[in-house]
Amino acid sequence: MTRDSPPDLLVLHAVRISGFADTLVIAHRSGFDAAETKEMLHDAEAHGWVEHAAFAGTGGWSLTESGRTENERQLAAELTRVGGADEVRAVYREFLPLNALLLRACTDWQLRPTAGDRLAANDHSDPAWDAEVLLTLAGIDRALTPLAARLGSVLTRFRGYDTRFTTALARARAGENTWVDRTDVDSCHRVWFELHEDLIATLGLDRNAEP
Numbered sequence: 001m002t003r004d005s006p007p008d009l010l011v012l013h014a015v016r017i018s019g020f021a022d023t024l025v026i027a028h029r030s031g032f033d034a035a036e037t038k039e040m041l042h043d044a045e046a047h048g049w050v051e052h053a054a055f056a057g058t059g060g061w062s063l064t065e066s067g068r069t070e071n072e073r074q075l076a077a078e079l080t081r082v083g084g085a086d087e088v089r090a091v092y093r094e095f096l097p098l099n100a101l102l103l104r105a106c107t108d109w110q111l112r113p114t115a116g117d118r119l120a121a122n123d124h125s126d127p128a129w130d131a132e133v134l135l136t137l138a139g140i141d142r143a144l145t146p147l148a149a150r151l152g153s154v155l156t157r158f159r160g161y162d163t164r165f166t167t168a169l170a171r172a173r174a175g176e177n178t179w180v181d182r183t184d185v186d187s188c189h190r191v192w193f194e195l196h197e198d199l200i201a202t203l204g205l206d207r208n209a210e211p
Contacts, residue, residue, distance in 0.1 A: 011040040084154035105136045
């Protein structure tokens with residue numbers, strides 16, 4: 001049984017995971033060239049599933065409400081086809097406590113409370129503080145590897161989250177601080193956010209209803 005997803009699902013899902021992105025980003029995320037991706041995006045637009053918007057000199061694609069519904073319908077059908085729902089749910093249960101650690105680590109990367117200001121920005125002048133955050137992220141990185149392998153055995157589209165996280169963490173450890181939490185690079189936070197969105201979309205869950 002093939003574990004690969006149909007091209008139209010991958011492109012629509014890439015829009016869902018990215019939130020708002022241009023054609024090149026969607027192409028990279030879905031694994032197709034720009035011309036193929038553009039054609040599939042226009043097909044999805046004709047169905048009313050995606051829309052393109054431009055402002056401040058930038059443009060990108062996002063899902064419509066009907067597109068979100070269609071994406072979740074496709075994902076549910078795919079999960080049923082491969083018989084992987086139980087395994088994805090099991091991984092998701094193990095993901096949640098790691099998610100809490102990740103969110104805390106990103107907060108600590110952004111803030112370093114002082115005696116007079118509990119919301120003081122972290123200026124990264126305390127190497128011990130930053131090292132503790134990076135140590136937490138390293139633990140998350142190690143835990144993610146087997147989870148990603150399990151997800152990848154269900155559907156190939158889940159592959160790559162662990163290697164992307166490891167790459168981002170390596171850059172952060174090398175002194176590129178933005179690779180922990182910035183959203184405009186493939187940072188630890190961005191990779192994790194996309195994985196989280198992928199899991200809840202695949203399982204048809206509501207992020208706001210999580211414990």
